[in-house]
Amino acid sequence: MTAHPLFRALTRGALAALMVTLAACSALKNPEIQGSAEELYASGKSEMSSGNWPSAIKYLEKVEGRAGGGLLAQQSQLDLAYAYWKSGEKAQAISTLDRFIKLNPSSPGLDYALYLRGMVNFNDDFGIIGALSQQSPAERDQQASRESYQSFKQLVDQFPESKYAADARLRMDYIVNVLAEYEVHVARYYLRRGALVAAANRAQQTITVYPQTPATEEALYIMAQAYDRLGLDKLRDDATRVLAHNFPESPLLKQGIQEREKPWWQLW
Template identity: 60%
Template sequence: MTAVKPVRAKPLAACVAALTLALAAGCSSTPKDETAGMSAEKLYAEARQEAAAGNHERAIRFLERLEGRAAGTMLAQQAQLDLAYAYHRSGERAQALATLDRFIRLHPASPAIDYALYLRGVVNFNDNLGLFGKVSRQNLSERDQQASKDAYQSFRQLVEQYPNSRYAEDARLRMSYIVNALAEYEVHVARYYFSRGAYLASVNRAQQAVQEYQRSPATEEALYLMVQGYERLGMPQLRDDAQRVLKTNFPDSRFLREGLRRPDAPWWQLW
């Protein structure tokens, strides 16, 4: 029988050396940090260039590095605001809002606080309402309204605390838009309840729209829903009261002529 030769163990030093080489080879594949050695000013310039070209993901990488390296400086504050905007443009709403909330909390006396409030409103406004050019057939009143309310609060804080801000006028316009959308939401719900025969619930939501959004165009339909709801509920006095208010404020009301509008009609045609 042939004797089996014993396997000799490799010296410990050789094993350690081999392991070290393997680790070094693995580490060499780690991506190189392209911002290494860049000054804060260079980082900011690169971020601005990428953002201008629409490369918001690369801009975000530069701005995140810059915020850490320039901590405590005005450049770091600017980087925070630019970072929030880049997050917004790349569709990362939660990150944008978190960055803005952090900026407002850490820098309440910043000369750019009005812009931070405005941008926070815009992030929520665009998320819920969409761009003006894309809403021609979309019934925004059917969507969750929390983003609208959050946007309204940011714009309201801006115009109340900084009425002379360069962003205040646009904020006021957006506030009016939001109020109309919120009023239409209440009317949408009231109309839904009415179509299901839930007349008391319909009247209550319509009345809420009238009380909270008196100057909104949606008030016209809300009053008409109240007239019809009270009629179905057998409450002639309340019906007549609602009809009198409707005729006084909207003497040429098309609802009195045509009834409820078609469900598929664009919501913006009310305006």
């Protein structure tokens, strides 16, 4: 059946009106951000000051294309990475910083970029104690903390006088202690499950890679315990002697003797 010409005209008109309406609604939902690079940057900084990170990101993402690669573009990228980080978009923050570092090796903001990259990966609650209650330490990934350390180290090596260097050094020390503690937790995990060779090796790795950290004390104790259960008396005595020399007041010395006096079936 052929539609009446008037009906067809009305239909075409209704469809056209509907399309206009939909386009208007879409524009309202996704308005095009207008303005110069300076105006967009100022708006982005204003939103950052208010803690409105998603809105700040929308403005800052537009700046680089309009700033012509100058210092404003560089600063907007650093602020954008910070806004990504604060909004919980860690991967986007790291990607933005990696790109900045690669494209701007002589930028006056490079030290801050390295510092910020370290901070994005840094977590002062790396989760060693609490998280292990529900998860095997052997399953935990410390890659982020290692990457954080490398970023801080690059900052300190390249810019030892940077205003961010002192704080970076403190965080590096903290990360080293946490990584050493993590290795000891893994070694203890193996020891408790009777994986004696793995326990001894992981404890030895702690001492070799992270010497002079607080975790060394327990690493020596674990080594002595593992060697004792393996029947390697000389290695056990060597580890105990080093423990006693470096930590003469350690309660682990007495605990080690008590452990050796237990029947074998109570050790694991």
